[in-house]
Amino acid sequence: MGMRLCLELIATSIQQLHDLEQIALLPIPSSTEIDAKTESRTLNLEDAFNVLRASLIELEVHQQSIAGELDRYRELFDFAPDGYFVTNAHGDITEANRAATLMFGSHPIGQNLENFVYPSYKEQFKRLLGQLQRGQNIKSLDFRMQFPTGQPFDASFTIISIRMPIDGRVTGMRWWIQDITQRKQEVEKLQHSHQRLEIRVAEMNAKLNLMDRQIRVEREEQRRISRNLTRNEAKLRAMMQHSSDIVNILDIDTTIHYCSPALFKTLGYMPEEIIGKKYVKFIHPEDLPVFQNFLAQSVDTLSVSTPIVMRYQHMNGNWIYLESVCCNLLQDANVQGLVINSRDITERKRTESALQESELRLAAIASSMPATLYRLAISSDGTISIPFISDGLIDLVGVLPKYATSTPYQLLDLIHPEDVDQFKALIKAGFDKLATFRHEFRIITIAGEVKWVQNITRYYLTDNGAVFADGVCIDISERGEAESSLQRTNELLRAVIKAVPVAIDIVSPDGKVLLWNAAAENLFAWNNSITFNHSLPNISESQSLELQSAILDTLAGKPLEGFEMAMQLRDSSWINVSISTVLVHDPHGKIIGVLRIIDELEASPAADTDDPQRIQLGKSPNLSIVRSGTEAIANFSLSVANTLLEQYRVGQRNFAGLNLRGAYFVKADLQKADLSGAALNGSNCSHANFQSANLRGADLRGADLHDANLQYADLRGADLRGADLREANITEAIFDDSNLLGALISNVSSG
Structure with a gap:
């Protein structure tokens, strides 16, 4: 102013x-x-x-x-903390305060500012000075400068150009300089800290995301558990109320300061009745030493003690078994006591006693059984041991159980040499696959007697990872001898069948030849190697239908006897034959096929004709005269269906592999029928009941299963392409993944 x-x-x-x-x-x-x-x-x-x-x-x-x-x-x-100096347009210092003098040396006036610029920044400074001389307005910038000693420092400049008032020409510059080395270092440290913080935040975010996913999974699991628990909410609530533990807080001298309400449910006391009393007052006298030792250990350690079992007196005078653990919280300001959690295990103790008695009874039963019970165990190195084997071993081979448990591998010497390898392979497969195996083999007793035994073993994995096998070995020597005798009889029968002059064959339910004797080879001119395990070759349609009808009649319990018919030979000529049939069973009583006895009749004038209808000598009681074309197929389909249903009504259930193409099974009841591998393509099975039926591998292409009941049916491997399954009930039915591809499905009931 x-x-x-x-x-x-x-x-x-x-x-x-x-x-x-x-x-x-x-x-x-x-x-x-x-x-x-x-x-x-x-x-x-x-x-x-x-x-x-x-x-x-x-x-x-x-x-x-x-x-x-x-x-x-x-x-x-002069005394400003930051450096101030004035230069001319060329950068020569004309004025400088004390701070600038300290930066640039004792005599900076008259020197060019470029002398104080760090060498690597001089070219950049020259460009800057040229821009200022040309009148460009540069207000601030950062540069690397150096002290007179040569030590570099980072500086921040604020520049004001001095101009002529007439033409605006730059005649000098005013400079404000600040040493920002420390600030820059702090900024770099701050940046590094910020980067580390960002990395830490990213790691925390990743952990939070992982925790979030885990929480979502846990929440979903909790929701699933909650949905399951909701159905039994009332029952579970009652169980929780009655299974609560008793919580006591004791002083060091066992004075009770707190007791949970569960005390009343377990011991009959109200909590307020025992608060202030000594805890030892309610313990059985015989258990006091155990409790004193338990209490001493709990006081000496801050961790949760090992559980102990003691008897506590109920209000009615009875003694209740409680399992207790103690946690030392004497130093906790909020508790200041010994916390004892107790649980009623009276029933468990009774169960353990009953279990011990049961084990004793089972041991007695096992000792008295005619079979040999045992347990096998395998170690990590593959060594097999026998932890238990019953006294039945004595009667079976004449060896004491303790000998078997001490030297288990010596028992292999008692197995027949021809059966040892198979036995070892089954043992190894059992431990590898953890399945149940049933097999028969021979053993040689100490006395040298050969016995047949049946061994049934179940291999399983325990919760702790150990693998065990529990088994029973039964003496079946009498049955083995009977089966050997039956096998010899069957071999003799086969020899007789091959030697008799009458044509005899055995045909399976699905039409395949199981036996073809020499007389049949001579009669039909078909070699056994061609016919065995195959359908009859070059058989005409009418013969195929008659053969199928004969098989079904025999399976239904109506064998043929002296049934006369015409059959076509390999050279297409016809002969008149008389056929009798009988069922053939395996040693277990299962039907394996139909035996046909074919006796050639004398030639008839009708045999010279080419019309199969004219040479028909007889007719099956369950089959109409077969015609050619659509009518023949329709008559056959209806006849086959009626015959099969008649067999089903008398108790037959095995129709596996039969040719039932186009059969009429509308509203038929075929529960639990075995139709595995049967040809049912094009058949009408609407409204039929196939509940629990075996349709595994059946040909159901184009079959009408509209409104059919297929509940619990096994349809694995069945061909359902084009099958009509609309309105069908397939609840609990067993399918493959691709079973229903190509099937017509609408409003299917699947439970």
Whole structure:
């Protein structure tokens, strides 16, 4: 403000001087005028001089004030904490404060600023100086500078260009410099910290995401459990209420300070009745030493103690078994006591006693059984041991059980040499596959007697990862001898069948030849190697239908006896034969086929005709005369269905592999029927009942199963392409993944 006032006074004085100059330039008047005006001007000049002198005095005062202010500003300039200096347009330092002098050395004035720029930044500084000289407005920037010692430091500049007021040309620059080395280091540290923090945050986010996924999975699991528990909510709530543990808080001298309400359910006392009493008062006298030892261990450790079982007196005088654990919380300010959790295990103790008695009874039963019970165990190195074997081993082979448990591999010497390898393979497969195996083999007793035994073994994995096998070995020597005798009889029968002059064959239920004797080879001119395990070759349609009918009749318990018919030979000629049939069973009573006895009759004039209907000598009681074309197929389908249903009504259930194409089974009841591998393609089975039936591998292409009951049916491997399953009940039916591809499905009931 003082500077501005001084300038105003100078401007006023200059204006007064201009006024005096204008007066001096006026024309000289006459002497009279001069005299008159001289006096007036003299007065004006004196006034002006007085004013001018007063202004000069005031100006001096203000100049002194300005000088004082300049000294203060110079002091502020010199002692400012940041460096301030002035350069000309070429970068030569003309003025510098003390902070700048400390940065650039003791004599920076007159030196070029470039001398203090770090060498690698000098080219950049020259470009900057050129831009400033050209008048570009650069307010601030950061540069790498160096102290006179050569040590670099980072500096931040604020630049103000000094311009000529007339043309704006840059004549110099004012520079404000700050040493930002420490600040930059702090910023770098902050950036590194920020980067580490970002990495940490990213890691935490990853962990949080993982925890979130785990929480979602756990929540979904909790929802699933909650849905399952909701159905039995009332029951579970009651179970939780009745299975609560008793919680007691004791002082060091066993004084009870707190007891949970579960005490009433277990021991009959109300909690307030026992608070303040000694805990040992309710313990059985015989269990007091156990409790004292338990209490001493609990006081010495801060962890949860091992459980102990003690008897506590019920309010009615009975003794209740409680399993207890103790946690030392004497140092916990919120508890300040010994926390004992107790659970009623009276029933468990009774169960354990009953289990021990049961084990004793089972051991007695096992000792008295005619069979040999045993358990096998396998170690991690593959060694097999026998932890248990019953006394039945004595009667079976004459060896004591303790001998078997001590030397288990010696028992292999008692197995017949021809059966040892198979026995070892089954043992290995059992431990590998953890399945149940049933097999028969021979053993040689200590006395040298050979016995047949049946061994049934179940291999399983326990919860702790151990593998065991529990088995029973039964003496079946009598049955083995009977089977051997039956086998010899069958071999003799086969030899007789091959030797008799009558044609005999055995045909399976699905039409395949199981036996074809020499007389049949001579009669039909078909070799046994061609016919065995195959359907009869080159058989005509009418013969196929008659053969199927004969098989079904025999399976239904109506064998043929002396049934006369015409059969076509390999050379397409026809012969008249008499056929009798009988069922053939395996040693277990299962039907394996139909035996046919075919006796050639004398030639008939009708045999020369080519019409199969004219040479038909007889007719099956269950089969109409077969015609060719659609009518024949329809009659056959209806006849086959009626015959099969008749057999089903008398108890037959095995129809596996039969040719039932186009059969009419509308509303038929075929529960639990075995139709595995049967050809049912094109058959009408609408509204039929196939509940629990075996249709595994059956050909059901194009079959009408509309409204059929297939509940629990086994349809694995069945061909259902084009089958109509609309409105069918397939609840709990067993399918393969691709079973229903190509089937017509609409409103299917699947439970």
